[in-house]
Amino acid sequence: MAKPKIGIYGLTGCAGDQLNILNCEDELLKIFDIFEIKSFVMASSATDEESSLDVAFVEGSVSTEKDLEDLKEIRKKAKILVAIGHCAVYGGVQAMFMDREWEKMYRKVYGKKNAVTLTKPLPPKPIASYVKVDAVLPGCPIEKEPFLKLAGLLAKGVIPRHPDFPVCAECKWKENECLLLKGEICLGPLTNSGCGAICPSLNVSCIGCWGPIEKENWEAEAFLLKERGFSTEDIVKRFSIFGGQERAEKLKKYLESKEG
């Protein structure tokens, strides 16, 4: 069987996901042995962008027109497209501000409308807003173990499915005291697992960097936090870091309606 051809790409983001792939030091030679790497600019400037790909890994959000063009090119040549990292899967911290808010922020940072001339900026969005995504690996950044698991399954021709259950499960497996019960704003119940509950295991409450689980019950958690005496502002702030503006706006409206 021919080696699967892969490419690893980055759009707008901190490049932390690509870096964590490079950080798989013990497994790196094996990865290079199993896959034929056509493009991985962070590892090597020798790339072959003409080749078709079996799998393309894309990190980062679409935040510029250049990102969008690149993404469309990648999609065209890849059989399987995998979004890696929170930015690619959910839009990242930058997606906290959308459309109207985003224009305001843009002007605040760059002064005037046409300050950036290299490429046209766009409101940051996850890659699935523009192209079909076949598999996802969330995380900010992605973790080594889940990445190796994903890469292993892809090497065997399986399209991996990220499980959908909350951080609380992994947190309980580690026998941690519940930070939500201890009176902190912990987003564990709403956040997808895979991180191994690293933060709560170090007594730091979850900020939701693996993105929300499907059908999350944010209304109940917001109600609970309100009941515990947290202000609407504090709750909205915590929820919006990785939850995007849309959810934050709904949340704000909901909490204000509870204030009566």
Next chain:
Amino acid sequence: MRLFKIKKQNLIPFLRGLEGFGELWGPVKKGNNFVYVRAKPEDFDLTALRTIIPAKKFFLPSKFTSLKFRDNRWEDNYRPRKRVIFGLHPCEIHALNIYHKFYTRLYPDPYYLRSKAATLVVGLSCIPDEHCFCYATGTSTVNEGFDLFLTDLGDRFLVWVGSPRGEDSLKLVEKFLEEATQEDISRYVSWRKKRDASFKLKVDLDGMPEIVSFSYDSPIWEKMGNACLSCGTCTMVCPTCTCFDLEDEYDLKRDEMKRDRFWYSCVFREYSMVAGGHNFREARSERLKLWYTHKLVGFMSEYGSPACTGCGRCEVSCPVGINVISVVRALRNERSTALWVKMEVENA
């Protein structure tokens, strides 16, 4: 059942002696809670009532590799270490008996059986706090499921022997054993009276299977479902919850496939999802109804007792107060101060 006693000051050397069987594990303080860890006997906290995670973790770990396969051959490397687990209260041992029934009757689970063979259970008596209700579940005393059981009578411990293996283990600690006398038994009887009178939490479980069955269409489930975070904590901390999931992965470094087995929860959305994407219990209320029906009705008809031993873990663990006590009270139309009862969350 054979009965001995040991002097209180001999407890630590007694436990040290039992270490001849295997690693010594027991309850140790973690923050405001307790966890079972491997430790020296002098570090065990005899006041511990309920650990965050129950003793089921000794019999099937929260996550382990159940088998590895390569070139059409598979091997299973699950070899639990020999362990003495100390400080298990009657509710915990009753839960292990439920675990035992579940994992041995229909399809004996090889991993469970290996753990069982490697574990010496040393029970310990307790005085209930405001969350204990083993009195109501009929699990406040225990006659089987342990190897040794210690009752704390102040200056001495009574040592009940519950199994041939327990009997054998006594050879390791022979020098501390004394014959129990009539006076010890009278002291035990008065200790029992005092203990039985000290339950603070009153809950009525009479007729629960029928009440739950007749409440199938009650709007209470939806209210509960609206408040439930689906965090799965109730099932992870419940000593009788047995559900697990399996996941295959390819270890590219070793070029072999492995199958991991880990604790799962019926309150998770994907639990009742089948191939093709259909979900039999899409609504949170349906999933909670399943949990409570299983605990209080289904298990009863299958095994003759409810799958709740009154340990109080769900009570102290659910962030919105959904637990056996508050649910039973709600279904009985009794007053409840649980958070979910007063939560006005409409989302379904």
